[in-house]
Every structure is written in C-alpha cells, then in structure tokens.
Amino acid sequence: xxxxxxxxxxxxxxxxxxxxxxxxxxxxxxxxxxxxxxxxxxxxxxxxxxxxxxxxxxxxxxxxxxxxxxxxxxxxxxxxxxxxxxxxxxxxxxxxxxxxxxxxxxxxxxxxxxxxxxxxxxxxxxxxxxxxxxxxxxxxxxxxxxxxxxxxxxxxxxxxxxxxxxxxxxxxxxxxxxxxxxxxxxxxxxxx
Numbered sequence: 001x002x003x004x005x006x007x008x009x010x011x012x013x014x015x016x017x018x019x020x021x022x023x024x025x026x027x028x029x030x031x032x033x034x035x036x037x038x039x040x041x042x043x044x045x046x047x048x049x050x051x052x053x054x055x056x057x058x059x060x061x062x063x064x065x066x067x068x069x070x071x072x073x074x075x076x077x078x079x080x081x082x083x084x085x086x087x088x089x090x091x092x093x094x095x096x097x098x099x100x101x102x103x104x105x106x107x108x109x110x111x112x113x114x115x116x117x118x119x120x121x122x123x124x125x126x127x128x129x130x131x132x133x134x135x136x137x138x139x140x141x142x143x144x145x146x147x148x149x150x151x152x153x154x155x156x157x158x159x160x161x162x163x164x165x166x167x168x169x170x171x172x173x174x175x176x177x178x179x180x181x182x183x184x185x186x187x188x189x190x191x192x
Contacts, residue, residue, distance in 0.1 A: 010114035021064035033091035
C-alpha cells in the first residue's frame with residue numbers, strides 16, 4: 001500500500017477488442033483444427049477460442065468478425081492476433097494466407113480498477129454528484145456516469161476502490177482517474 005493518502009494506483013483488468021477478418025469462416029472446421037475451442041451453435045452462434053498466454057479469449061463468428069477479451073496489456077493485442085493468424089494459416093482453415101495488415105481491429109472497451117487509498121462517503125456522494133445511482137440494498141457501490149474528460153462509468157466503493165469502464169483509448173485513463181479523484185476531494189466526499 002502506498003503511504004501517501006493523496007495517491008492513486010490503478011491497473012488494467014480487461015481490454016476488449018473488435019476484429020474483422022473480412023471473410024467467412026467455417027466454424028466447425030475451425031473447431032476441429034484448433035485446440036482450446038468450444039463451439040455449440042445451438043447455444044451461441046460464436047466459437048470460443050481460449051489462448052493460454054497471454055490469457056485471453058477470442059469469440060469468433062462465421063462472418064469473420066471477432067471479439068478479443070481478457071488482455072491486460074495493449075502490447076499483447078498484436079501478439080495474440082499474430083498467434084491466431086499463424087494458427088489459421090498453418091491449419092489451412094481459409095484458402096488465402098491471412099496477414100495482420102488485412103485485419104481491421106479496434107479497442108472498444110477498457111476496464112480499470114483503481115484505489116484512492118481513502119474511504120468515501122457514498123451516501124453523501126449520491127446526493128452531491130449528478131448522474132450518480134446508489135442503492136446499497138441492491139449493490140454496494142455507487143455508479144457514477146461521467147462526461148468529463150470523456151464519457152465513462154465509475155463504480156465507486158466506500159473503501160476507496162473504483163472500477164472504471166466505458167473508454168476505448170488508453171490516453172484518457174489517467175486524466176479520467178485524476179478527474180474523479182479531484183471531484184471526490186473537492187466535494188468533500190473523503191472520510192478522514
């Protein structure tokens with residue numbers, strides 16, 4: 001723990017990426033060719049491909065669109081994508097050789113956990129903060145919808161811990177966390 005009560009620590013818990021191979025896939029062939037796949041079209045139309053390192057999951061659809069989830073580092077996006085393309089190419093799952101340059105992808109959500117290292121009065125916060133919802137009988141955290149500096153959502157807990165989501169750009173993580181910490185301090189919501 002950091003001794004400075006005005007400090008902030010955070011870590012990325014999940015990066016969600018949308019990808020598009022721009023081609024159709026035979027998911028039954030993918031499942032039979034690759035390890036760590038789970039495909040049950042009667043339950044869900046996508047195939048789940050689990051990657052062990054870095055631990056992540058591709059959800060692959062017939063139209064070549066995918067969702068990649070579970071990563072904690074942005075550098076791992078390219079590594080996992082290259083691994084997937086190598087697997088698809090080596091097993092001849094598609095008739096053309098796929099290259100990374102031909103794959104469109106975009107980060108669509110980042111989930112961050114943070115700690116403000118100070119207790120927060122959620123009852124007062126629910127009154128003072130606009131766009132805040134706090135129903136302790138239903139959920140122990142306060143949900144705060146934020147539009148500054150970007151549109152995002154914070155789950156704030158009385159312990160000072162925060163879950164931050166709804167962004168798609170790593171450059172806004174720190175400004176948003178600094179903004180919420182300053183807002184809580186300026187509104188006198190920290191318990192001393």
